[in-house]
Amino acid sequence: MKQDIKTYNVIAKEGLEIFPPEKYTINQSERPAALLIRSQDMHKTYFGPNVLAIARAGAGVNNIPLVQASANGTVVFNTPGSNANAVKELIVAMLILANRPVVSSIAWAKKVVGADVSLQTEKGKNHFAGTELAGKTLGVIGLGSVGSKVAQAAVGLGMRVVGYDPYISVEHAWQLSNEIPRADGLSDLLPQCDYLTIHIPYTEKNKNLITTQQLDLMKPNAVLLNYSRWGIVNEKAVVAALDNGKLQKYMTDFSSNTIIGHPKIVITPHIGGTTVEAEVNGAKMAAQTLRKYLETGNIVNSVNFPTIEMPFEAPTRLTLIHQNVPNMVGRITTILADEQINIDNMINRSREKIAYTVIDTGTIAEPLLKKMKDRLLQIPEVIRVRVLKK
Numbered sequence: 001m002k003q004d005i006k007t008y009n010v011i012a013k014e015g016l017e018i019f020p021p022e023k024y025t026i027n028q029s030e031r032p033a034a035l036l037i038r039s040q041d042m043h044k045t046y047f048g049p050n051v052l053a054i055a056r057a058g059a060g061v062n063n064i065p066l067v068q069a070s071a072n073g074t075v076v077f078n079t080p081g082s083n084a085n086a087v088k089e090l091i092v093a094m095l096i097l098a099n100r101p102v103v104s105s106i107a108w109a110k111k112v113v114g115a116d117v118s119l120q121t122e123k124g125k126n127h128f129a130g131t132e133l134a135g136k137t138l139g140v141i142g143l144g145s146v147g148s149k150v151a152q153a154a155v156g157l158g159m160r161v162v163g164y165d166p167y168i169s170v171e172h173a174w175q176l177s178n179e180i181p182r183a184d185g186l187s188d189l190l191p192q193c194d195y196l197t198i199h200i201p202y203t204e205k206n207k208n209l210i211t212t213q214q215l216d217l218m219k220p221n222a223v224l225l226n227y228s229r230w231g232i233v234n235e236k237a238v239v240a241a242l243d244n245g246k247l248q249k250y251m252t253d254f255s256s257n258t259i260i261g262h263p264k265i266v267i268t269p270h271i272g273g274t275t276v277e278a279e280v281n282g283a284k285m286a287a288q289t290l291r292k293y294l295e296t297g298n299i300v301n302s303v304n305f306p307t308i309e310m311p312f313e314a315p316t317r318l319t320l321i322h323q324n325v326p327n328m329v330g331r332i333t334t335i336l337a338d339e340q341i342n343i344d345n346m347i348n349r350s351r352e353k354i355a356y357t358v359i360d361t362g363t364i365a366e367p368l369l370k371k372m373k374d375r376l377l378q379i380p381e382v383i384r385v386r387v388l389k390k
C-alpha cells in the first residue's frame, strides 16, 4: 500500500520528487504516514498518532511539540546546515546595511531627475556617508551551522570576531579559524561588541537570553542582530534600550506589534533561509531522511530520537519504539524466542526517555508476524511496532 506524505508550507519540488509515485502519494490522505513541513506551527496543528515522522526542512524545531511527538512515537527530523549559507549571506548584507545608508540613498537617487542629474547626485551623496565594518568587533552567540559561517565571513570582511558557544560541537569547532577567540560568558563578550549577532535555537533556556541586564553591558552604539527566533531577545527591553540611546539599531527577521514602525528597528519577514538553494537543500534533505526512516527504520538527523543506522539486509525488520526502562530488550527478545524466531541482527539505542530497537530476522509467515506484533504491543512500555519487509 502507498504511504501518504502531507506537506505544510512551500516545499521545493526537488524534495517531493524524492518520493517515487509507485510507493508514495503527496497530500492525498486524511491519515498521512509522515509530514514534511517548514515553519508550520505544529503546536496548533493536529497530527494523529498514525503519523510516523515529521521532517522539518530547516533548522529550528520550536514549532513542533517534541514531548508530544516522542510520547506518540513520532520521530522528528530537521535538516542541519541546509540553509546556513543563506542565513550567513543575509547577515553579511544586514551588517553592511546597518551603517551604510544604501536603501535611503537608492530611494533618494530615484527622485533626482533633470539635465544636471549627475551634478546633483554628486552633490547630494555627502548625506549618505557610512562607516565600515573592517576593524569593528562582531560578537557571535552560537557557533553552530549558521554562527560558524557568519564568524568566518566576518573575519573575511576584516572584522575582529569573538564567539560564544559553551556547547559547541567538535565538528563546528574544527570549522573555526584560530583567529576567532571564544568568550567565557556573555559578561565577557557583550562589552566588546560593536555588532552582536545571535544564532541559537529557541528553547526554554534561551528565552529572553538578551534582556535589559545584557543590553546594559553593551557599548552605547552597538547594533544587535537577531535572525534566530523571536523570544530569544526581549523586545520590550530592546525598544527601551533604543529609546534611551543604549543601543544604536536592532535588526531582526521576526516581526511583532511591539517593534513594527520603530525608527531604529529594521525588520525582514523571516527570509534568512529563503533562497532557491536553501529551499532545495532543505526539502531534499528532509525528504531523504523521511524516506530512509519509512523504508528502513534507520534514523539520522532526529531531534528527539537516537541515531540508528543498521544496513537492512535481512528479509524482515521489526522496529520498536519504547520507553527507556530496564529489561525492555529482554522482554522483547523473550517474545521472539517463544515464537521460535531467530534474530539475525539487532541494535538498541536510547535518548532521554525514549528508546528504539531494530531487529532483523528471516522471512516470517503473515499469521505469525501478526501474532508477534500483537504480543509486542501488549508490553505496556512499547509505544509503536513496525514491520518492514525487504
Ligand SMILES: NC(=O)c1ccc[n+]([C@@H]2O[C@H](COP(=O)([O-])OP(=O)(O)OC[C@H]3O[C@@H](n4cnc5c(N)ncnc54)[C@H](O)[C@@H]3O)[C@@H](O)[C@H]2O)c1
Residues within 6 Å of the ligand: 059, 060, 061, 080, 081, 083, 084, 087, 141, 142, 143, 144, 145, 146, 147, 164, 165, 166, 167, 168, 169, 172, 199, 200, 201, 202, 206, 209, 227, 228, 229, 253, 270, 271, 272, 273, 274
Ligand atoms: N532566520 C531564519 O530563517 C533561520 C534560518 C536558519 C536557522 N535559524 C535559527 O537559527 C538557529 C541556529 O541555527 P543553526 O543551523 O546554526 O543551528 P545549530 O544547531 O547548528 O547551532 C546552534 C548552536 O547554538 C549553540 N547554543 C545553544 N544555546 C546557546 C546559548 N545559550 N549560548 C550560546 N550558544 C548556544 C549550540 O551549541 C549550537 O552550536 C536555529 O535553531 C533557528 O532557530 C533561523
Ligand SMILES: O=C(O)CC[C@@H](O)C(=O)O
Residues within 6 Å of the ligand: 038, 039, 057, 058, 059, 060, 061, 083, 270, 272, 273, 274
Ligand atoms: O522555513 C523557513 O523558511 C525558515 C527556516 C528557518 O527559520 C530555520 O529554522 O531553518
